[in-house]
Amino acid sequence: MTENVPEVTHGIAEYAVKADVSAAPPDVLDLARRTLVDTVGISIAARGEEAVQILQRTPGTAPGAGTSTVLPTGARADAPTAALINGTAAHALDYDDVTEQIYGHPSVVLWPAILAAGEQAGAGGRDLLDAYLIGFDVVTALAEGFALREHYGRGWHSTATLGVVAGAAAVSRLLGSDVEQTRSALGLAATMAGGSRQNFGTMTKPLHAGLAARDAVLAASLAAGGFTADPQQLESPLGYFNLYGDRTRLGGVLAALEQPWALQRHGINVKKYPACYNTQRTADATLRLVEREQLDPAEVRRIRVTLEPGGMDPLIHHRPASGLQGKFSGEYVAAAAVLDRSLGLRTFTDESVTRPEARDLVERAELTESATPPVGAPEWEYSYAVVEVETVGRGTLSERADVPRGDHRAPLTRDELEAKFRDAVDFSSTGWDADELLTRLWNIDTTSPFGGLVSV
Known part of the structure; x- marks a missing residue:
């Protein structure tokens, strides 16, 4: 050369x-x-x-x-x-x-x-x-x-x-x-x-x-x-x-x-959780919100998930029609967390993703990006997810996750x-x-x- x-x-x-x-x-x-x-x-x-x-x-x-x-x-x-x-x-x-x-x-x-x-x-x-x-x-x-x-x-x-x-x-x-x-x-x-x-x-x-x-x-x-x-x-x-x-x-x-x-x-x-890594923060935030607020799916009007710039890159299926697509859908992950109060291997079967109640909630979910998180401090490292749920009667409830469980900064226990x-x-x-x-x-x-x- x-x-x-x-x-x-x-x-x-x-x-x-x-x-x-x-x-x-x-x-x-x-x-x-x-x-x-x-x-x-x-x-x-x-x-x-x-x-x-x-x-x-x-x-x-x-x-x-x-x-x-x-x-x-x-x-x-x-x-x-x-x-x-x-x-x-x-x-x-x-x-x-x-x-x-x-x-x-x-x-x-x-x-x-x-x-x-x-x-x-x-x-x-x-x-x-x-x-x-x-x-x-x-x-x-x-x-x-x-x-x-x-x-x-x-x-x-x-x-x-x-x-x-x-x-x-x-x-x-x-x-x-x-x-x-x-x-x-x-x-x-x-x-x-x-x-x-x-x-x-x-x-x-x-x-x-x-x-x-x-x-x-x-x-x-x-x-x-x-x-x-x-x-x-x-x-x-x-x-x-x-x-x-x-x-x-x-x-x-x-x-x-x-x-x-x-x-x-x-x-x-x-x-x-068995889904794209860019959904892990969304999953953590939604599950924490559901648990803290004892959220009933019937209360939910809309779900808005905000991610860091580029956070949506792999999440290309906004209205998934299969279990595989559901793994790359931030909207479905948030909806399933609200509906099931947990996320596991059976969450991402074709039957789970296409059930009517999941389809309905996914239609009312939105994914967006912002350099400044809408909730909490403006600073973040690597990534973040903010989940905001507009409810019937209780206003808008929110939760944020920057470091998901399983991350090297918050590793799973043995x-x-x-x-x-x-x-x-x-x-x-x-x-x-x-x-x-x-x-x-x-x-x-x-x-x-x-x-x-x-x-x-």
Whole structure:
């Protein structure tokens, strides 16, 4: 290259291969285990989702011969296929973790890729945790080379566009690839990056995560076998950051990798409710208001939800007609919270979203944005939600939420996380022993070699 551009492809590859994560602090390892528990639970919960079922009966994506576990069913498949199904399942219920640093969902790409490749390779459980830490470091570093709001605003799904490259780095670490092989894996993954947000609210949205997980495994495996890609793909004029990101920001990518433990620095947000993360504050605020005021749905004339600028970006279904669309509808989340006084996996079935009383209340709900919250202090960090309910006889009642439960600043307790896991396993109707699975997950770093989590 003639330009004086940071050698990002080499820098990430060298980090993935050589970074010493053996001394990860206990709290960092605990965070990684928490993401594993959460991701496995919601993957199992998606057993009955049509997207997952279609994948498993379609030639080319169906389980068959292989050593990697398909989490929703316990079937076996080759590693790329298992990663595809598990990644899709993990994202299918929109119940997965989030980090603001990537404007997306890191674990639904990283864990499906790592688990599938690790099981096939016979890696130890601690190796899987180390690979996750590497992948998380890389995905948040990649984000430094993006104008993420612009990238997301153009319609790209950053969960997939960033996740596939980070996943390839993580799997390369797991496979013991050298720097040159990992450079090729990154280049291969970069050419596979994609995912259009127009598909939010359909089965294709979770497929983005599944494809990214599959392609991360495929890219790393091909490169480990000698398949090549441009060794400077990410930073080159026709490469990844020029296509998706901002080449003027490349210095920030390598600088981010010089700071240890991104998972600890940035934290991870675990969803309390099975819907888009941009609805979590709305859910908290509405449920608190309903509880405090003992609000009866019959009292409600109108609901107005105000979010920060950009807060409506993923909430594209204002009058949802299916359970999937309901997960991306701030109006429905507020209406369901008023009607049901709780939000759970069964809130987002087709039957719940299309029931007449929900449709009626959604018609009387409005979503808007404002840089200044209509209630409370004008300052806010990251995001906020204000819910105002115009009532019959009691005027307008309001509640605000800036930090939702499950946010890294207000994390779920271990008991709450385990309760979510048990509910997910129960929802799947698999009959599997949730407590046994939890024991295996919490103690994964003592397992060598890793032999999968579930079997039927």
